[in-house]
Amino acid sequence: MGCYKATLRYLTEAGVNIGENDAPRLHPPHTHAHRAAAPVPLLQRMRGLALPFRHANGNSAWLRAGGGPHPLSLVQAFLRYDLLPLPARLGIMRTALRLRWLSHSALQNLDAYSAEDWLRRCAQGKEAIALFWRPVILATMNTEPADASAKLLIVVLREIFFAGAEAADILLPTVGLSQLLIEPVRQTLEARGARIRTGVAATAVETYSISDGRLAVAGVQADERYAADSVVLAVAPWACDKIATVDRDSSVAVRGGIVQWILPDSLSWRRFIPSEILSIHVWTTRSLGEAPMTGLLGTTLQWVFYKGRSRDASWHYSCTVSAASGQETTDPVVFRALLLKELRLLNPELAVDDILHILPVREKRATFVPAPGMEQFRLLPQTSVQGLFVAGDATATGLPSTIEGAVRSGVVAAEAVLRGEGEVYVPTGGPSQVRNSSHH
Ligand SMILES: Cc1cc2nc3c(=O)[nH]c(=O)nc-3n(C[C@H](O)[C@H](O)[C@H](O)COP(=O)(O)OP(=O)(O)OC[C@H]3O[C@@H](n4cnc5c(N)ncnc54)[C@H](O)[C@@H]3O)c2cc1C
Structure with missing residues (x-):
């Protein structure tokens, strides 16, 4: 939405072009690719x-x-x-x-x-x-x-x-979210010298002891060891439980060790209850309309998004069920009948044979439940380990679990890293540098 100001800044900084649509219609790029003169923006604002x-x-x-x-x-x-x-x-x-x-x-x-x-x-x-x-x-x-x-x-x-x-204003992507939110930023960062690896799980944060029994960060262990002065842990709270701490000098690992350093009490990550989102992609031979998004009420489906025409000329829609119960797709016959019944609200002529293909995508841990009283358990970017910071939508962003909350938390964590817990800012003759005081 237009109120996602940090997200829009993040995208603009990565060079993402945001288009304007006065009429609430979305034309996905592949729909008119053969006639498109200018590249279609990755994001369309419906003013x-x-x-x-x-x-x-x-x-x-x-x-x-x-x-x-x-x-x-x-x-x-x-x-x-x-x-x-x-x-x-x-x-x-x-x-x-x-x-x-x-x-x-x-x-x-x-x-x-x-x-x-x-x-x-x-x-x-x-x-x-x-x-x-x-x-x-x-x-x-x-x-x-x-x-x-x-x-x-x-x-x-x-x-x-x-x-x-x-x-x-609602802003709708014309491409998948990885192409919109990740790829342009990855390219920008790599052009500035960042090295990015994906598909590798961090297993432990390496630490060493400093004065007063405190710990400081020495690096991250995954399939290889990465030395680091600062580590920003940006995984979901429930994923923190799988990350150990390892003492750099003795190599002694503490299972689930990271949790005790980042959360007020070591079990409070369990208060973050995951909530599910069910997305159902449907391809039809009959149009259900081309409104970019339609809300359904009194139904299981809550929103239907028009995704454009596929290569075989079928219409592609994506339906959303937030706070899904997990039961919706248990019986495929019942599920198909439900889809047909509810999609008929968009076009009463839709027949069972008009539905070519159904692809449900269930994200069990899409967000955490923003329950009453949860605010006190949300994390600050700083932790009691020097050089270890926390980011992500579960931190104390003041917002529910959203892209905007995640981006805002990233900015706050980056600022905290640059301010440097245990780091000193060294104004040299050249560009300013941040140097770690712990001799790493
Ligand atoms: C289907 C769906 C629809 C959504 N729709 C919207 C929407 O319309 N608007 C909106 O604002 N929000 C939406 N959200 C929520 C939004 O996606 C999240 O709030 C946001 O992605 C949170 O970002 P994050 O960086 O905090 O966490 P994540 O995006 O969860 O990123 C955490 C990353 O950490 C990785 N990870 C976990 N463990 C490890 C490990 N040990 N080592 C290395 N990496 C690890 C995970 O693989 C993951 O990539 C939606 C979510 C889903 C699932």
Whole structure:
């Protein structure tokens, strides 16, 4: 979204071209590759909120910003969302205004409450929760309203709706996320002399003792040993448990040793409960429309993204189920029938033979549940080991588990490395250098 400011800076720095689409239509590059004069941008900004919704009962509506100035344009969007009766729409606006003006201390206190509790306290009824708040919470926090921190929900809503006109813009990649988020940055870093290796698991962080029983980083062990003055550990909390510490001098390894140095108590990584996302790719011989994304309500599928035409001219869609239960695909016959039924909301003429191919992709540990009370367990970039830093979406970014949180945490960790715990900044005649004081 437009509020992903750190992510957009990160992409711009890597030379990624961001396109503009006034109309909410996405043309994936392969669709019109033969006629494309200029290269299609890797990311398309859809200016102005404009999302179509279909309900299982056959009703449909748009959440579409009006022509007025921000934030009036968003008020118009809520007023037009006629899946809900007018009093419920006005209630959503009242709640939005309330969260806009919440004081800092009131916001902190709300981390103890679930989003559902808070919404009920704001007099939000079942319908408003089901048709507005729950889809927003699932899409942004990958969890159910009862399991989401009220504080984090409010932070997210403020970032989207009250951080300027562009913050609510949706940006859609025209390529896969590796091509968008990883490759351009990899090329930029390698051009600046970085050496990048992927597909290799770090097994241990090597340490040595310094004064007062403290440890400092000496390197990382994987399939080979890498000496290092600073290490930024950017793996998910549950993956930290698999990383040992190894004493450089004695070679004594402590299994799961890294956890005790980065988390307040060595078991607190278990508080990070993974939440699943199920993506289902579907190829059809009949069009379900070319809206870039459509929200479904009262259904198992939550969003349908149009991915373009394939080489065999079939239509390619990707459907999303956030906070998936793991049961959706158990019975292939039931699953296929469910897909057919729910995709018919986009085109009632869709027949079973129109579905050429279905590819479900289940990511069991897509995000962690941003539960009430979790904020206190999120990590700071600095650890008690000199030279060891932590990054990633589980750190104390103030956001739920998101790309933006991960990028922001990377910036904070890089700044902490450059400020240097145990490192001294040596202004020399040439370009400034950071030199480690520990003689490595
Ligand atoms: C299907 C799906 C859809 C999503 N949609 C969105 C979205 O629309 N918007 C959004 O903002 N967020 C979305 N997310 C969440 C987003 O992807 C994460 O918040 C983000 O990737 C977190 O980044 P990270 O760098 O903290 O962790 P990760 O991306 O999890 O990166 C951690 C890396 O560490 C590696 N690793 C683990 N152990 C080791 C080891 N021992 N040695 C070396 N490497 C190791 C892992 O392989 C992994 O590559 C989605 C996630 C999924 C799965």
